[in-house]
Amino acid sequence: MKSTTPQDTLGTIAREYQVLHEVARALQSSEETITMLKQVMKILIQFEELKVESKAGIFLADEEKKVLRLFTTVGSFTQEFLEREKEVPYGDCLCGRAAASGELLTSDSCFTDARHERTFTDMTAHGHYIIPLKSRERLVGVMFLYTSINPSWYKHSQEVLLSIGGLVGDAVVRLQNEEQIRTHRRALEQEVTERKQIEQELMKYRDQLEDQVEKRTEQLRDLSNRLQTIREEEKARIAREVHDELGQSLTALKLDLAWVERRLHEPEEAVREKIKSLYDLIESTIERVQIISAELRPRILDVLGVCEALRWQTGEFQERTGIMCELTIRPDALVLDPERSTTLFRIYQEALTNVARHAEASRIDVRCEQFSDRVELEVIDNGQGIDEKKVSDSHSLGLAGMRERALVWGGDVHIAGQPDRGTRLFVRIPTAST
Numbered sequence: 001m002k003s004t005t006p007q008d009t010l011g012t013i014a015r016e017y018q019v020l021h022e023v024a025r026a027l028q029s030s031e032e033t034i035t036m037l038k039q040v041m042k043i044l045i046q047f048e049e050l051k052v053e054s055k056a057g058i059f060l061a062d063e064e065k066k067v068l069r070l071f072t073t074v075g076s077f078t079q080e081f082l083e084r085e086k087e088v089p090y091g092d093c094l095c096g097r098a099a100a101s102g103e104l105l106t107s108d109s110c111f112t113d114a115r116h117e118r119t120f121t122d123m124t125a126h127g128h129y130i131i132p133l134k135s136r137e138r139l140v141g142v143m144f145l146y147t148s149i150n151p152s153w154y155k156h157s158q159e160v161l162l163s164i165g166g167l168v169g170d171a172v173v174r175l176q177n178e179e180q181i182r183t184h185r186r187a188l189e190q191e192v193t194e195r196k197q198i199e200q201e202l203m204k205y206r207d208q209l210e211d212q213v214e215k216r217t218e219q220l221r222d223l224s225n226r227l228q229t230i231r232e233e234e235k236a237r238i239a240r241e242v243h244d245e246l247g248q249s250l251t252a253l254k255l256d257l258a259w260v261e262r263r264l265h266e267p268e269e270a271v272r273e274k275i276k277s278l279y280d281l282i283e284s285t286i287e288r289v290q291i292i293s294a295e296l297r298p299r300i301l302d303v304l305g306v307c308e309a310l311r312w313q314t315g316e317f318q319e320r321t322g323i324m325c326e327l328t329i330r331p332d333a334l335v336l337d338p339e340r341s342t343t344l345f346r347i348y349q350e351a352l353t354n355v356a357r358h359a360e361a362s363r364i365d366v367r368c369e370q371f372s373d374r375v376e377l378e379v380i381d382n383g384q385g386i387d388e389k390k391v392s393d394s395h396s397l398g399l400a401g402m403r404e405r406a407l408v409w410g411g412d413v414h415i416a417g418q419p420d421r422g423t424r425l426f427v428r429i430p431t432a433s434t
């Protein structure tokens with residue numbers, strides 16, 4: 001290496017420190033690799049002792065493919081140069097050689113140095129500093145500085161430029177890492193945003209489904225109510241027909257039989273017995289007809305109202321099952337519209353049927369009470385107590401029917417049991433406020 005012998009004056013050393021300091025600052029202060037590297041090259045160009053021209057550039061290394069890629073330059077370069085120097089394989093020309101060896105190179109002249117393999121149309125004579133940029137022995141890139149031909153090489157160039165190469169290499173790696181982290185974070189943020197969108201869409205979909213289910217449920221409830229009403233009307237009609245038509249026919253039959261009996265003078269014993277058994281048959285048929293008609297729909301409900309119907313049903317139940325019944329109605333003259341009366345009465349019937357079928361009770365206490373805005377029905381038995389699971393079981397259709405009937409009026413049904421202590425059924429049906 002040719003070199004003049006400048007005095008290591010204090011001034012020169014101070015300037016070396018100054019350059020190192022400025023480079024270090026440039027490396028710290030910049031967030032963008034390109035601005036940082038341009039800044040470093042400008043600082044070096046201004047370092048007088050190096051005697052470099054204001055023309056320099058930096059390649060970044062692709063270690064896998066073993067090529068250098070031109071990253072940035074300062075000073076004026078021809079378009080041809082920029083095009084052709086885009087990629088330089090390791091080992092090729094001066095920069096490729098510095099990359100392959102990891103050593104700093106100086107070149108006196110592009111025209112005489114055999115290593116300077118690449119030439120360009122308007123190339124003017126120049127020399128070079130070629131500085132490897134390394135981070136922990138790994139090649140990160142190569143920086144090339146232009147000098148005049150056969151320059152007086154700066155004595156400390158080796159040390160100063162190599163340590164600058166190390167600093168720049170570390171800074172490039174740091175920025176590359178930061179960039180990677182930023183990219184990664186952006187990808188994560190993107191993912192989070194996308195997930196949120198998906199979540200929102202799912203929530204929207206769920207809401208729509210819930211709406212649909214709600215609508216469907218409402219439709220089914222309407223349908224069930226309509227069927228219930230139709231059934232109730234049908235039952236009432238059949239009950240009326242059975243009671244009136246059959247009842248009248250049977251009465252007519254009885255009268256006709258009496259007429260026949262009167263016409264017969266001293267009938268034989270066998271005929272008299274036949275007539276007697278006919279009377280008995282007609283009587284028992286009339287009774288059956290009344291029972292069937294009452295079971296379909298007790299006329300008492302339509303004629304005398306819910307209080308009497310409850311009383312009648314309770315008496316009926318006690319007689320049939322032998323279970324002691326205590327019925328309290330408050331106030332005595334409880335008044336309820338026919339539709340709610342039917343609801344209350346049918347729920348009560350189902351409750352009694354359940355006690356008879358499942359409770360093994362010996363006693364029931366019933367309270368029916370009217371308030372200004374509602375009517376309540378409470379049926380308490382002293383049986384074995386309804387099983388918790390049965391209360392919410394979707395197969396408990398009798399209980400579901402009670403709830404549905406009450407729900408028509410915005411009311412509700414609660415049922416709960418205590419093992420061997422009995423079951424309490426509570427029904428609340430809102431009424432128009434009085």
Ligand SMILES: Nc1ncnc2c1ncn2[C@@H]1O[C@H](COP(=O)(O)OP(=O)(O)O)[C@@H](O)[C@H]1O
Binds near residue numbers: 354355381391395
């Ligand atoms: N008063 C009661 N005491 C004990 N268990 C009851 C009582 N009422 C209902 N249950 C239980 O609840 C179940 C569901 O009743 P329900 O829906 O009316 O259906 P079903 O009477 O047709 O069995 C019954 O099968 C029975 O096990």
Ligand SMILES: [Mg+2]
Binds near residue numbers: 350353399
């Ligand atoms: Mg039942």
